[in-house]
Amino acid sequence: SNLEPEITREILNGMSPQQLNRYECFRRSGLPKPTIKKLIAGITASPCSQTTAMVVSGMCKVFVGEVVELACTVRDECGEAGPLRPRHLREAYRRLQRRMPHAIVPRLL
Secondary structure, three states: OOHHHHHHHHHHHOOOHHHHHHHHHHHHOOOOHHHHHHHHHHHHOOOOOHHHHHHHHHHHHHHHHHHHHHHHHHHHHOOOOOOOOHHHHHHHHHHHHHHOOOOOOOOOO
16 A cells, blocks of 8 residues: 555654664564574474475564563663663563463473
C-alpha cells in the first residue's frame, strides 16, 4: 500500500537516536544462511532448502531482537547503564519463557 512508507517514516521519526541506531543495526544484521542450513540439516537429518533457511533465519533474528530489547528493559529496571550484561540477557530470556509457557522457547541459556 502507499501508506506503508509514510507510516514507517512516522515511526522512525518518533524514535530516539538510541532506538534508531538499534533499528539500523537490526536491519543490517543477519544470520549466515549456510550455517542455518547446516544446523537444520543436522537436526532434521534431511537437506534444507534455501527458502526454509531464510524463514528460520528471519525467525531467529526476530527472537534475538526480542531478547535484546527485553534485556535493555531489564537493564533500565535495574537502574544500570552501559552495555548489556549476561545477567540482563538471562533475565530477559527467563521472562520470555514465562510470558509464553506453552510455546517452544529454545533452551539456550
